[in-house]
Amino acid sequence: METVDTPTKTEVLTTNTNKRITGAEAVVNILLEEGVDLIFGYPGGAIMPVYDSLYDYQDKIHHVLARHEQGATHAAQGYARASGKVGVCLATSGPGATNLITGLADAQIDSTPLVCITGQVPSALLGSDAFQETDVIGISMPVTKWNFQVTRAEEIPGALAKAFYIARSGRPGPVLVDITKDAQFQEFDFSYEKCTSVRSYIPTPKLDISTIDKAAELINNAKRPFIVFGQGVILGNAEAEFKTFIEKTGIPSAWTIMGLSALETDHPLNVGMLGMHGNYGPNLLTNECDVLIAIGMRFDDRVTGNLSKYAKQAKVIHLEIDPAEIDKNVKTDVAVLGDCKESLSQLVKKVNPASHKIWLNRFRECDKIENEKVIQNELYPKADKLSMGEVIRIINEKTNGDAILVTDVGQHQMVACRYTKFTQSKSNITSGGLGTMGFGLPAGLGAALGAPDRTVVAVIGDGGLQMTIQEFATIYQTQAKVKVLLLNNEFLGMVRQWQQLFFDKRYSSTEMINPDFQTIAKGYFIPTNKVTDRDELEDAIAAFIDHDGAYFLEVMVGKENNVFPMVPSGSGVAEIRLE
C-alpha cells in the first residue's frame, strides 16, 4: 500500500516522488515539469477539472483565454515559432475539440510543435453520442504527428511525457492527448519522468558519412550550384552552420517562405525568395543550376511549380530530417538524412572554398530586371492609391529589420514576405503550407507573448482579419504588445487577382463590403489609426511602431493591385511572369 498524502497545492512535484493526486492536478504538474508557463485555451464541461486545478497555479502558469479554440491554436503556434518552445493548448470536448482542427492541420504541415489537451466525456459514455462527445482522436488523426486517448488517470504521465517528446523531437509537429473527465477526477499515485525515447520512433536518422562524401563531391565539381533552404534550418537551430557553409562555398542561396529569416536578408549570398510569388532570379535560375542543394525544405508545389519542368538539368542533393520527404516530389541524387545542424557541420569540412562570382552575378542581373519591372513601382508607386509594398518599406525603415513579422494569408502575405527585411532568425511567422486565413491575428498575439522583448508586427488583410477578429479581445485582456497592420483593399485580393488573370475578370464573391474596423478596434479598447493618404503614412507608421503596447493601424491600399512576379499555377518556375 502506497502512502496517501495530499500535496500542498502550490508545490511542484519532482520526478519520481509519488503523491496521490487527481488526474487533473497531474496534468498541471506535468506542464510545470515540462517548463510550461504559458498556455492557450478555452474552458468547457469536459475539461473543467483541469481548469479547476489551474486555478491553484495562476502564479506559475499563465492561461491565455482565447475567444475561439482556433484562435488558441494559432496563438500557440505563434508562441512556439517566436520562442522555439512547445505551444500548449487546452480545449473541451466536442465543439472545443473540433475547433482545434484547423490549427492542428496548420501546425502539422508547417512542422510546429504543439501539445493540445482536450477534455472528453466520461469513459463510460464513450461512443454513446453523449453531450459534447466527438471522436477527436479519429478526427485529428490525419492532422497530428501523434495522438492518444487517456481513460485512466495512471495513463496521464506516460501519455503527456510522450506527447511533449514527440511534439518537439525530430521533425516537430502537433500532438493531441484526449483525457476523459473521469480520468481527470480520478486519484492516483503520481510520479513523472520526462520521455527521452520511444522504441518505435527514430526522430533523427543517423547521419551516413558516405552521403556527405557524395554530396561534397557534387558540390566541389559544380559550376553553378544553387541552395534552396527552408524552415529546417531554423527548426534545427542550424543558422550559424548554414551561414558558415554558404560562405565557404560561395553558393547563391534562396529561401522558401518558411525559411525566411534563417539568414539575414542583406547577406550577399541571399538571393531572395522562391515560389509562386518569389523573386525572379531564384525561380528562373533554378532551371539553370547544375547542382541543386535543398536544405530543410520539402519542395512544396508552390515552390516547384510544374514538377515536370523543375530543375531537370540539375543533380539534386537533399539534406532532410524526414525520410518520407526524400523523393516525395523531386527525385534526389544524393539524400543526406539527418539533423541539418550536424549534416552541415560535417559537409562544411569536405567542401572546397569557392566563389561563384559570375553565377552569382546572374542572380543580381535578374534582380535588376525585377527591380525595374516590379519592385520600384511597388515600393515607390506613382499611382495615387497606396501600395502594400510602400507600407512594408516604411515599416522596414522604422524597425531596421529587427521586428518579428507575422502574416495572414493572401496578397499582403506575399508582399510582406517579399519586402520585409530580416536581421535575426525566428522572425517570420506565417501560414505557409496550409494557407490558413485567420492565422495572423492570433499568431501575432502568441508571438508577442512568446517574444516579449521584440517588436511584433502582424500584417493582415481585410478578409483574414474577419475570420478571427474576436481575438482582439484576447489581445486586450493579455495586453500583448502586438502591432496589427491591416492592409485593406476591400477585396479578397489574391482570389480577385486570379479571377482577373485566369477567370476573365469575373469577380465572383471577392468584393468585401466591410464594417468600420476603426470602431471595432475601439470597441476592443485597442488604440487605432487609419491612413488613406500618402503624406500621413510615414508618421502613422512611426507612431504605430513606437507605441508601447497593442496598436491597430489600418491602411487603405489600391483595390485592384496585383502581386508580381508570379509563376502561374501549372507553369514551370522559369515561366515566371513579371507583369
Added chain:
Amino acid sequence: MEKQEFTIMAYTEDQVGLLQRITIIFTKRKINIESFTASESEMDGIYRFTIAVTETEELVAKVVKQIEKQVEVHKAAYFKKPEVVQQELALYKIHTETLTNGLDVERIVREHSARFLTIEKEFVVIEKAGYRREAFALFEELKPFGIKEFVLSGRVAVARNEHSIGQELIDLTEIPQ
C-alpha cells in the same frame, strides 16, 4: 509506370488507432486497399500488418515511407509478387445433401487440394488455402451445388529472402514500450 501487385509489411506496436492512422495514408492518396491483415509477429509484443495493393512502385515506395514515419511503426517495407510467399484462406459453406447426391463435390475438393473443415447435419464447410485465383477457381466449380456462404481472408505473406525486415528489431523488444 505500370500498376502491379505489392505486399506491404509493417512491424508495429500494439496501439489503438494505429490501423486507422495507416489506412489514412492510403485514403489521402485515394489508393484502394485490397486486403489488410493485422496479426502477431515472430517477436513478442510486436505486431505485423500485411497490406495488399495494386499500384505503381513509385507510389507504393512513398506510401511505405509515410507508414514508417508513424511514431508507433518500427519498420515498413514493400515486396513485389515474386519476392514473397503468400497465401489466402477461403471458406465455402454448402448443403450436406450435395455430398449424398454423387461423388462430384468430394472429387472437386480433392482435386483442388482443399479439405472439409467440418461436416454437420445440414451443411459442410470446405477450406482452401492458396492464391486468390485458386480460391475463385474452386468457387466456380462449387457454384452449381449452391454456395450458402463464401469468405476469403486477407493476404498473409512472408518475404522470400533469408532475413525478415523485422530482424533488426529483435534487440528493440528488450526495451519496454
